[in-house]
Amino acid sequence: xxxKLGFSTKAIHSKFxxxxxxxxxxMPVYDSVAFEYESAEDLELSFQGKKPxxxxxxxxxxxxxxxxQKIKKxxxxxxxxxxxxxxxxxxxxxxxxxxxxxxxxxTKHLFGNTYSxxxxxxxxxxxxxxxxxLTELENLEKLIDNKTKMxxxxxITNPQLEVADINALSKLTKDNNILLVADxxxxxxxxxxxxxxxxxxxxxSSTKYxxxxxxxVGGLIIDNGLFDWQNNEKLAKDAxxxxxxxxxxxxxxxxxxxxxxxxxxxxxxxxxxxxxxFALRVDKSCINTLTIxxxxxxxxxxxxxxxxxxxxxxYYKIAKKQFNNLxxxxxxxxxxxxxxxxxxxxxxxxxxxxxxxxxxKTLIIHPASTIFCEYxxxxxxxxxxxxxxxxxxVGIEDTEDIISDIKQALEVL
Amino acid sequence: MKIKVNNELQEIxxxxxxxxxxxxxxxVEVPDMVSVQLNGxxxxxxxxxxTFVKENDEVDFLYFMGGGxxx
Numbered sequence: 343x344x345x346k347l348g349f350s351t352k353a354i355h356s357k358f359x360x361x362x363x364x365x366x367x368x369m370p371v372y373d374s375v376a377f378e379y380e381s382a383e384d385l386e387l388s389f390q391g392k393k394p395x396x397x398x399x400x401x402x403x404x405x406x407x408x409x410x411q412k413i414k415k416x417x418x419x420x421x422x423x424x425x426x427x428x429x430x431x432x433x434x435x436x437x438x439x440x441x442x443x444x445x446x447x448x449t450k451h452l453f454g455n456t457y458s459x460x461x462x463x464x465x466x467x468x469x470x471x472x473x474x475x476l477t478e479l480e481n482l483e484k485l486i487d488n489k490t491k492m493x494x495x496x497x498i499t500n501p502q503l504e505v506a507d508i509n510a511l512s513k514l515t516k517d518n519n520i521l522l523v524a525d526x527x528x529x530x531x532x533x534x535x536x537x538x539x540x541x542x543x544x545x546x547s548s549t550k551y552x553x554x555x556x557x558x559v560g561g562l563i564i565d566n567g568l569f570d571w572q573n574n575e576k577l578a579k580d581a582x583x584x585x586x587x588x589x590x591x592x593x594x595x596x597x598x599x600x601x602x603x604x605x606x607x608x609x610x611x612x613x614x615x616x617x618x619x620f621a622l623r624v625d626k627s628c629i630n631t632l633t634i635x636x637x638x639x640x641x642x643x644x645x646x647x648x649x650x651x652x653x654x655x656x657y658y659k660i661a662k663k664q665f666n667n668l669x670x671x672x673x674x675x676x677x678x679x680x681x682x683x684x685x686x687x688x689x690x691x692x693x694x695x696x697x698x699x700x701x702x703k704t705l706i707i708h709p710a711s712t713i714f715c716e717y718x719x720x721x722x723x724x725x726x727x728x729x730x731x732x733x734x735x736v737g738i739e740d741t742e743d744i745i746s747d748i749k750q751a752l753e754v755l
Numbered sequence: 756m757k758i759k760v761n762n763e764l765q766e767i768x769x770x771x772x773x774x775x776x777x778x779x780x781x782x783v784e785v786p787d788m789v790s791v792q793l794n795g796x797x798x799x800x801x802x803x804x805x806t807f808v809k810e811n812d813e814v815d816f817l818y819f820m821g822g823g824x825x826x
Contacts, residue, residue: 359785392761394784394818402820410820421819585797587790590819 349532352416353617358408359394369408371611375399391595401599405607409614413562416617417531417544420567421590423598424560424610428527428547429455430603431561433463435545438589438597439521440491441576442468447485447492449476450725451499454713456525457725476506479514486514491574492521497529497536498661500699501674501709501733502726503648505657508664512540519573528699532621533666537566543589551624554616555702558609565589623738627671627700630744631736635673637745643755645730649673671736672699674709680729682755683708687732689751692743704737704744756810767808774814775803783816790817 347355358369377396379385388395396402410422425431440446450457450473460471472485476495493515495506508524515522526536527546536544548560571581571588584591598604605613628651635649647654650661650669661669677683687695687706696705697712707713714727722728736744756767760781774793778786791798792815798806808814 387761390762391817391819392815394788394820396820407820581797583792583795583797584790584817584819585799587797587817587819591790591817594819 349416350618350621353412353620356412356415359411360404369405369611369614371607372399372404373607399607400602400604401594403604403607403610405614406605406610409605409610409617412614412617413531413564417535417564417566418537419544419564420586421565423563423590423593424548424605424613425563425598426561426603426605426609427559428525428545428549428561429459430601431545431547431563432456432525433459434593434598434601434603435523435543435563436464436469436492436494437601438592439574439576440469443470444489444491444576445470445472445487446494447472447474447482447490448494449473449499450721451476451502451504452496452725453500453525454709454717454725454727456496458716476511477504479510483514483518486518486520490518490520491576492523494523494525496525496527497534497664498650498670498672499726500528500672501713501731503650503655503657503672503674504726505650505661505664505669507660508539508541515542516540519570521569521574528670528672529665530620530624530668530670530700532624533668534664536564537568539664540568542566542569548613549698550700551620552613552616553609554612554619555623556698557616558606558612560605560609560613561603563589563593623700623702624668624671626738627736628668630704630738630741631671631673633741634734634736634744634748637748638673638675641752643677643752645676645678647673647675672733673736674731674733676728676730677732677755678730680708680711683730683732685754686751689754690747691750692739692747693734699735701735702737702739704739705735707733707735709733756808758808758811759813761814761816770807770809772808773804774798774806774808777808777814778803778816781816785818788818788820790819791815792817 387393388397406424410424414422474482512522521542523543524541526544527550530551544564546562548562571577577588581588632651635647635652638644638647650657693704693706697707710727710729714722794813
């Protein structure tokens, strides 16, 4: 019966793995590093993974496990691992799947820190990163060779707000026995079913929608159980021993454990609470985003507005199909110059100048001078980041108040 | 017959014990989250009923927190 329940019911009512001795309605915060055992034999079996017990909170923790189980239930995934951030999710996954001499295929239209991870952190360790336009499948297929481990993409790119055809990417990766990995941060779990569209692994920042309003930093690796790990050269040997548990085993008993990017129990508690109101907040912020995007489109001082939910977006149709008509709460718009952008931003009274998404508050940033400030102008151009663009991460405030704030700030120009 | 289950030697009556029976006999907690290895090789969930243990087999029930239940 549980799988027939709706998203919010599952998020609110999912059972604990072990009954709470006091009947607590929320999983308590187990702020304990270690856990005691009755015997040395029990401790040995637990270290070998032969008893489902927690040993040390860097590896597993009851509050974090409860959060992972909630995500697993609502996504119908095979396995979930919660980490300290979205970037930890991406780095842990790639280090587990690929090694020196391997390659991954992606696009330069990525979150700035993800691009930096690929270029500046992983490349020097021997990982080759091939860039292409993910909407040009023929070119993409030519890049695949016997060392290619995955295609990595963002379901809606940040801040370019491009949308790739996920079914087409999934067919391509399945035909070539490589993984399709998606950063699904911007397309919330409650209306976007990555598993149905053939995404093997999701990585996402739970800091955003899930945390419940910018309360805590966290990340998730979601294994949808679609990939045969014998097809990954690096993990084939493990696949004989662990079957579909291969990725989870490799992470939990090796890379995730050794790298130490665990989620804290307190953050897991906040993010479990955030899940309970997730769908309500997503609905409100998406409605706000479309209304604000339409308002911005009507303003003469605004040069362009980019939001996949707008009919003027080249991605409107595919976004509607893939994201159940709710393409997130992020939009960008352009003024005439960087100077105008800064003047506009400095005049805002309600909207905060800050770098986050899916907070309850509406936040604005000028990506070219902040998230992408470390990149040369030519590279920014290749990355689709313009000096005239601002990114608005829309919150759940009353729409008319946000529009009034934008209106009065535009008047200064 | 004698088999080893999670490091422990067990005496089994008869020759007709499959992996599903063995999970029940050992009262394995949260079986949906368990990965089963027979002599170091992974056993698929759909083969639990048809895979029988034999003398000197080693069976391990392994837990990887955060995962399980085959789709």
